[in-house]
Every structure is written in structure tokens, then in C-alpha cells.
Amino acid sequence: xxxxxxxxxxxxxxxxxxxxxxxxxxxxxxxxxxxxxxxxxxxxxxxxxxxxxxxxxxxxxxxxxxxxxxxxxxxxxxxxxxxxxxxxxxxxxxxxxxxxxxxxxxxxxxxxxxxxxxxxxxxxxxxxxxxxxxxxxxxxxxxxxxxxxxxxxxxxxxxxxxxxxxxxxxxxxxxxxxxxxxxxxxxxxxxxxxxxxxxxxxxxxxxxxxxxxxxxxxxxxxxxxxxxxxxxxxxxxxxxxxxxxxxxxxxxxxxxxxxxxxxxxxxxxxxxxxxxxxxxxxxxxxxxxxxxxxxxxxxxxxxxxxxxxxxxxxxxxxxxxxxxxxxxxxxxxxxxxxxxxxxxxxxxxxxxxxxxxxxxxxxxxxxxxxxxxxxxxxxxxxxxxxxxxxxxxxxxxxxxxxxxxxx
Ligand code: PLP
Numbered sequence: 001x002x003x004x005x006x007x008x009x010x011x012x013x014x015x016x017x018x019x020x021x022x023x024x025x026x027x028x029x030x031x032x033x034x035x036x037x038x039x040x041x042x043x044x045x046x047x048x049x050x051x052x053x054x055x056x057x058x059x060x061x062x063x064x065x066x067x068x069x070x071x072x073x074x075x076x077x078x079x080x081x082x083x084x085x086x087x088x089x090x091x092x093x094x095x096x097x098x099x100x101x102x103x104x105x106x107x108x109x110x111x112x113x114x115x116x117x118x119x120x121x122x123x124x125x126x127x128x129x130x131x132x133x134x135x136x137x138x139x140x141x142x143x144x145x146x147x148x149x150x151x152x153x154x155x156x157x158x159x160x161x162x163x164x165x166x167x168x169x170x171x172x173x174x175x176x177x178x179x180x181x182x183x184x185x186x187x188x189x190x191x192x193x194x195x196x197x198x199x200x201x202x203x204x205x206x207x208x209x210x211x212x213x214x215x216x217x218x219x220x221x222x223x224x225x226x227x228x229x230x231x232x233x234x235x236x237x238x239x240x241x242x243x244x245x246x247x248x249x250x251x252x253x254x255x256x257x258x259x260x261x262x263x264x265x266x267x268x269x270x271x272x273x274x275x276x277x278x279x280x281x282x283x284x285x286x287x288x289x290x291x292x293x294x295x296x297x298x299x300x301x302x303x304x305x306x307x308x309x310x311x312x313x314x315x316x317x318x319x320x321x322x323x324x325x326x327x328x329x330x331x332x333x334x335x336x337x338x339x340x341x342x343x344x345x346x347x348x349x350x351x352x353x354x355x356x357x358x359x360x361x362x363x364x365x366x367x368x369x370x371x372x373x374x375x376x377x378x379x380x381x382x383x384x385x386x387x388x389x390x391x392x393x394x395x396x397x398x399x400x401x402x403x404x405x406x407x
Contacts (some may be wrong), residue, residue: 012026013046037392038065039379043152043364054377054387058366059202059234059341062261062304062313064378070264073303085288091298098305099272102243103256108276113293114269117233117259118145121196123271123287124229124255125149125167127195130281130323131227135191136167137184139175143203144196153196170281175201176209178216185220194227195220199246202234205372206336206343211249218251227254227278233269237261238308238379240339241318254278261379264304268297307329313379314339324375325387331397333371343368343374350400357399361392 010019016034034046041064043053052062065071083089094113103109114120121144138144138153145151151160152167160166171188173180175197185192195217202205221228228251235245236258242248244256252274259269269292273279291297300326308314317339324342326334333345346354351367358365358373366374377386 011046016046031062031365032355035319040064040210040271041378042128048108049362051359051362052389053364054375054389055364055380056261056378057265057364058260058377059083059239059376060260060265061378062237062239062264062380063307063378067203067224067264067307068381069302069303073300074266074296075242077299080293083165084106084290085293089295089298091295091302092293095298095301095305098187098302099270102305103272103274104247104252105256106276108279110273111277112271112273112282112287114259114271114289114299115267115291115297116145117257118147118267118269118273119152119289119292120152120233120257120269121145121153122147124231124257125153126287127255127271127273127278127281128196128227128229131225132279133191133193133226135171135188136193137171137173137181137188137195138297139197139201140172141175141201141204141207142172142196142198142231143201144198145233145340175204175207175346176213176329181213181217181220185224185226189224192221192226194229194244196229196231198231198235199244199249200235200240200337200341202341202376203368205368206341206346206374208338210335211251214246214249214251217252219289221254229253229255229257231257232248233257233259234376237304237342238314238339239317239341239376240337241314241321243314245338261298262304263301265298266300267291268301288299308379311380316381317379320377320381320383320386323383323390327390327393329394333378340375340379340381344373344375346371346373346397348401350397350404353400354396356394357396357403360399363389363392363395363396 013034035043037044041053042050080241100109112123140155142155144153152170173184230246230253232244256272257339262268321339336343349370351373368374
């Protein structure tokens, strides 16, 4: 292919981005990179440049890239990739049991498998409707997904407005505000089906709910006969050091959603219902999925969980997270979050420019807002890799300032 006199490889970055623009619906804008392969925490682009992946596909690539456990599980699953839900498989049953165990859920708990986070939320919404009530309380700044039920619980007006009207009986309350939650529960009264909360709001920029707030949510929903649903699609699967972020609080929800890191990049999600009464709300025929719970996704998820345990990756998440939390710079207001779910809050509106400058310096990070840089690296990341980013931080910030014209 020849452009302006020079030869461009049809597989190089520029050519692939041109082909992307001609072939994909543009909901994601222009991709920042064309990635061709990865190893460990390093990914390589179509022009052969390496980047330290501090985003992990937004908290998805638990084991990084090309991990032997992932490769082995994928190969093993090739024998029986899919069966319909007329049948089950050892991988499906074992994964459901394992998740119930990891979530410390009581006897009589159950799992419904999906292919994504938003579908896990859809299942939770349908579960909540089986209470016979309709109103759901969700939090301001919450992100629960893009399918229309989950979108109704997602706070950002710009995401919801083009698709209105969505589910109507949704009440948003300020996050981690006990009085606002108390007031809303009282106002909704007998129609309250569920309170849905992220124990750590990820897309909003990594904001943690206090243990007291989660306990209050438990007390109010129990007293009001409503379900308490924790959305751990981003914060779950060991990323915060606990298997699920809410576990630090000792609060047991009625339902828990997970996805992202569960199978390290193979699409899967799950709704976990706690105890027989909640599990019994959904009966045969009331919900379903063609791909959800297939042996490919379940087998890989089991391998990911085994590897997190065998390699001590929850402890690594805590240790590497502390390394990030220690990042200190005059332009950093705070480093929020737990384990390897982190946000660096900048004093100035430099986050988008920081992302670009970081990429030029060989690091992949993401901005959740004008002042917030999010870091969700693979749980296998090493101390030296985190240190390389911490060391590069001041020069990346300087480059971001120059790019923003503030030099
Ligand atoms: N819930 C939370 C907390 C999330 O972070 C996300 C995705 O970012 C979702 C739900 C939606 O998940 P998915 O993109 O897999 O549909």
C-alpha cells in the first residue's frame, strides 16, 4: 500500500486504524493503539513498540498476557468449547461452587453465568423484580453497564439520555452518604426492590464506600424487605486483595455481580445469589443465555482462580498497590483505592494529556476524568515494573504539561 509516496504496511498502525474507521461502528472513537501481542505485563503494538500495561484491559487481564496457565486452560477447553444449557459440565459446576466459596455465601446460594458485566446486572435487575417491587436505588456516578436495564442504573446522563425512556423507577442517591440513603429508602417505602452499589466505584474514578455505609445499606434493605446488590464487576476477583472488595466490611449482600477479571479476558460474568430465599426468586424458564456458563469460559475462570491462589496474587495486589499508593509528587492530590484498583488524583486537569504522554513513554494508563488517572494493572505485575512507572511519573507529568501548553 502506498500513501503519499511512502510504503505503509497493511498491518501497520496507520493502515489498521484506517481499516478500523472503515469497518467498525465508531462508538469507541479512534483506538489509541493497535495491539498485536503481549507477554506478562507488556503488550506490543503493530509497529513493534512495547508498553507496560497498567490497565489490563480495564481490570480484566488478571494474569497479564500469555500466562502459561491461561494458555493451558484455553487449549484444554478446545475439546469441549460449548454445550447448550440443556447440559452442564464439570467446569460449570466447579466454578459455581468455587465462587460461592470465595464469596463466603451460605448453603443454598446459586450462580447464574453470563458473558459480560452488563448481563450480570440485567440478571440482578430481573432478580429484584421477582420481589414484586419495582424501584431500585443506585448511586450517583455509578456505572453498571450499557444494556438498557443496566444503563438505567448508570448515572451519567450522556449515556442514558439518547436511549430514554429506560426503566423508570430508579432513584439516584449521592454515593457513600448515609443520610441520603436513609432518606431515599424511607421515601420509596414498600416499592423498594433493591439497592445496587459498587463497593468501590471504578468508572467514576475509584471512590470507596466506607464499611459503615455498606453496613447501613445492609440494615436498611433488610429492614425494608429489599435486596442489597453489590456490583463487583470491576472490583472483584482478588484485585483489592480480598476476593471481593466488600469483604473488608463483613457485610453479606443478597446478590453479587462479577465479570471482568473472572476469566482473565475470556468473556464471562456471573450473578451470585446468597441463600435459598434469594436464589429461589428466579425459577426455571425465567432467565437464560446461549453462551453463559459454557465450558470454555468456566474452565479458564477456574484456571485463573487457581493461579491467583497458587501464585499469591492477592498478596501481590496489596503489596504492589501500596507501592502505587506511596507515589508522592507535588501535583498529586491523593492516590485512592485498594490493592491494584487505584486512581491518581492530579491537582490540575492534566489526566487526558497524561495518558497520551504515558503512552509515548511506554506505559498504558487511563483517565476517568479531567484530573483522574486510573491504574488497574494485571495482578501478576512485579515490583520493578511498578517502580519503573513511579520513576517515570514526574517526566510524564512534565510532558503532559507541555502538551497542554502550560510549560
Ligand atoms: N459494572 C461495573 C462496576 C463496571 O465497571 C462495568 C464495566 O466497566 C460494568 C458493570 C459493565 O460491564 P461490561 O462492560 O462487561 O458489560
